[in-house]
Every structure is written in C-alpha cells, then in structure tokens.
Amino acid sequence: MKKYGIESLSFYTSRYYLDLIELAVARGIDPDKYTTGLGQHLMAVVPPDEDVVTLAANSAKSALAGIDPNEISMMLVATESGIDQSKALGIWVHNLLGLSPQCRVVELKQACYAGCAGLQLGLSYISQNPHKKVLVIATDIARYGLHTPGEPTQGCGAASFVLSANPKLVTFEPEQGIFTSHVMDFWRPNYSDTAFVDGKFSTKIYLEALEQCWKSYQEQSGRKFEDHYRFCYHLPFIRMAQKAHERLARLNGKETTPDAVENSFIYSRQLGNSYTASLFIGLASLLENTQEDLSQKRVGFFSYGSGCVAEFFSGIIQPGYKEHLKTDYHRAMLESRTRTGMADYESFFTHKLPQDGSHYVISPYNTGLYRLSGIKNHERLYETKP
Numbered sequence: 001m002k003k004y005g006i007e008s009l010s011f012y013t014s015r016y017y018l019d020l021i022e023l024a025v026a027r028g029i030d031p032d033k034y035t036t037g038l039g040q041h042l043m044a045v046v047p048p049d050e051d052v053v054t055l056a057a058n059s060a061k062s063a064l065a066g067i068d069p070n071e072i073s074m075m076l077v078a079t080e081s082g083i084d085q086s087k088a089l090g091i092w093v094h095n096l097l098g099l100s101p102q103c104r105v106v107e108l109k110q111a112c113y114a115g116c117a118g119l120q121l122g123l124s125y126i127s128q129n130p131h132k133k134v135l136v137i138a139t140d141i142a143r144y145g146l147h148t149p150g151e152p153t154q155g156c157g158a159a160s161f162v163l164s165a166n167p168k169l170v171t172f173e174p175e176q177g178i179f180t181s182h183v184m185d186f187w188r189p190n191y192s193d194t195a196f197v198d199g200k201f202s203t204k205i206y207l208e209a210l211e212q213c214w215k216s217y218q219e220q221s222g223r224k225f226e227d228h229y230r231f232c233y234h235l236p237f238i239r240m241a242q243k244a245h246e247r248l249a250r251l252n253g254k255e256t257t258p259d260a261v262e263n264s265f266i267y268s269r270q271l272g273n274s275y276t277a278s279l280f281i282g283l284a285s286l287l288e289n290t291q292e293d294l295s296q297k298r299v300g301f302f303s304y305g306s307g308c309v310a311e312f313f314s315g316i317i318q319p320g321y322k323e324h325l326k327t328d329y330h331r332a333m334l335e336s337r338t339r340t341g342m343a344d345y346e347s348f349f350t351h352k353l354p355q356d357g358s359h360y361v362i363s364p365y366n367t368g369l370y371r372l373s374g375i376k377n378h379e380r381l382y383e384t385k386p
C-alpha cells in the first residue's frame with residue numbers, strides 16, 4: 001500500500017525570550033505557579049522586525065533544505081495571527097522562498113486546529129497526486145496582553161513540514177476522531193490585537209473535546225490506549241497536556257508514565273504557546289529528544305483549536321527517521337537566543353506599525369534569514385539578510 005506522510009519537519013522561533021521567573025517576580029506572583037502550575041519556563045518574544053511571515057519563512061527554509069522547491073505544488077499556511085484580511089500570508093512566504101508560480105497558496109484558519117487541518121487536507125491531496133509535494137506551515141504569535149492571566153502562556157513559533165509519498169519521518173493512519181462545537185472559550189475579533197479568553201472554561205473544553213475525539217477515533221480504529229507508544233498533544237502550556245494525558249489514561253483505566261509525553265514537551269517549555277505550530281513542534285521535540293529508536297512505533301496526536309474543533313489521529317514513525325531530523329539546528333537555535341528583561345519584553349509587546357500609510361523603517365534586531373524591514377503605503381516590506 002502506498003504511504004503518505006511527513007518527509008521533512010522543522011521549526012523556528014524568535015531569537016529572544018523572557019524567563020518566566022522574571023515575569024512572575026515583576027507581576028508579584030509566586031514563580032512556582034508558572035513553572036510548576038503551568039509547567040512553563042521560558043517564553044519566546046518577538047522583536048519589532050519579526051512577524052508571522054518571517055517566522056513562517058524561516059521555518060520553511062529549513063524544512064525545504066535538500067528538497068527541490070519546484071516540487072512543492074501546494075502551500076497551506078495555518079495561522080490565527082494573520083496579517084491581512086484578504087491576502088494569504090503564504091504569498092509573502094512563497095515570494096521569499098522563491099517557490100514555483102505553479103504552486104497553489106492558501107491560508108487556513110480555525111484557531112490552533114488549523115495546522116492539523118493543513119496536515120489532513122495536504123495528505124488527501126498527496127493521495128490523489130502522489131508525484132507532488134505539499135508544504136504545510138503553521139505560524140503564530142500568542143498574545144493575551146500584559147498583566148492578564150494568559151500572559152505567562154504567550155509565546156511564538158512556526159513549524160513547517162513537507163508532505164509527500166516519500167515520508168521519511170511519519171506516516172498517518174486513516175482514522176480521525178473529530179469534535180466540533182460552538183463554544184466561546186477563546187477568540188480574537190478583527191479589531192483586537194490580543195485574544196479574548198475564558199481561561200478556565202477553555203481548559204475544561206480542551207479536555208471534553210479530547211474525550212469526544214478519542215471515543216470517535218477508538219470506535220473507528222478499534223485501537224486501545226496502550227496501542228499508542230507515545231502521545232503528542234496541542235501545547236498551550238505543558239501542564240494542560242499533562243492533564244490531558246492523565247485524563248485519557250484514566251478514561252481507559254490505565255496508569256500514565258511520563259515517558260509517553262515528556263519528550264514532546266522539551267521545546268515548547270522553552271518557547272511557550274505557538275498555537276497552530278505547537279503540535280508539530282511537539283512532534284519534532286519527541287523525535288529529536290528520544291534516544292531510543294521509535295521506528296514503527298505508533299504516536300497518538302491530539303489537536304485542539306478553541307471555538308472549537310479538535311481531532312485525535314495517529315501516525316507511525318518511519319524506519320531511518322533519525323537521519324532526517326534537524327536536531328542540531330533546532331537545539332542551536334534555542335540555545336543561542338538572547339534573554340530579554342521586562343523592559344524590552346514590554347516594549348516589543350507594545351510596538352505597533354503605523355496604520356496611516358506612512359513610511360516606517362524598522363531597525364534590525366536579531367532574526368533569522370528573513371526579517372520585516374518596514375511598512376510603506378500600508379504594504380509590509382520584507383528583506384532577506386545577506
């Protein structure tokens with residue numbers, strides 16, 4: 001039987017971070033609440049010359065290394081922090097990466113779930129067009145606002161993966177347990193830069209959606225909890241995924257072991273919530289931080305997007321996957337970031353581009369290959385660093 005799945009996977013996050021202990025002290029909160037209660041340690045913060053386009057392009061550049069860009073015939077970009085009501089942000093990325101004019105580009109939205117939608121739509125397309133490749137990018141900047149309860153659960157990141165009939169990392173199984181329900185747990189009206197969130201309610205709905213998705217997935221697949229060797233969950237903050245895993249184990253009358261999930265948390269603990277990208281950064285973290293050979297092992301995935309749409313599905317890790325990981329690149333990127341203090345964090349957070357059409361040049365901060373250089377006549381300007 002023909003196999004389809006992920007050929008290449010990479011992620012990118014901003015070059016600056018805030019230590020959550022510093023944030024806790026500044027806000028007069030016990031640091032244990034953030035580090036133990038939420039399970040987060042560091043939070044990626046974006047400088048003025050980084051946005052969802054630069055995050056996306058930098059992650060895709062790495063995912064495409066060794067792949068002929070002309071082979072990409074579709075690019076699906078998932079985001080809930082888009083920059084335009086009309087134009088897909090993927091077109092800026094397409095331009096920066098020099099992809100083929102014959103590549104179809106579209107943006108997907110359903111909160112943090114849209115990356116999973118990109119994966120499933122891309123797999124359907126590849127199954128009909130096995131000689132083609134699809135680039136899926138999930139890119140987001142999580143913003144709740146200064147002095148809000150959601151503040152320690154902000155962050156940013158983009159994950160890019162190439163889907164093809166040559167899946168060197170993971171193939172996916174056909175059963176998909178889906179749950180959609182109209183709930184107002186988290187949303188962001190067009191006029192707001194920050195999310196509106198009913199935080200406690202959102203954590204409750206996340207767990208309810210997991211149960212519904214699991215039941216549907218189990219009915220379709222007949223698989224048991226213990227048929228899954230590892231699990232990757234959507235990661236708004238690490239403790240949420242730990243609770244989800246405990247809930248799923250309890251539902252199935254099983255004990256949890258940290259091994260089943262811990263390695264998928266390592267990267268997100270250092271960059272915070274990356275909304276659509278977090279599930280795939282979790283997958284990279286699992287594959288790159290597990291010493292043992294995971295070849296032929298089944299991983300259960302849970303994607304949750306507030307509002308809400310959620311899905312449980314599964315994949316099989318492919319033999320030889322270790323040779324195709326970008327572990328050194330990812331670790332070096334995380335280790336070489338600059339620590340910001342509260343003043344820079346707050347000034348980055350409150351930085352705004354002019355909205356009157358004036359020409360505004362952004363001075364360079366530390367970024368990857370691509371940066372936002374300014375805005376003119378309402379048009380964002382990007383540049384590729386030499």
Ligand code: CAA
Nearest residue numbers: 030032033036037038112149150153199200202203206236
């Ligand atoms: N030491 C150790 N732990 C402590 C502590 C201390 N001193 N003080 C508090 N805690 C624990 C609390 O007991 C709690 O743990 P439990 O839930 O296990 O009891 C945890 O720290 C958090 O404390 P609170 O619930 O009191 O925190 P809060 O109400 O101030 O905010 C939050 C928590 C609701 C998650 C808030 O950060 C938030 O709104 N975040 C954004 C929403 C979010 O991430 N929702 C997740 C589901 S929705 C989703 O997944 C989509 C998405 O990406 C947004």
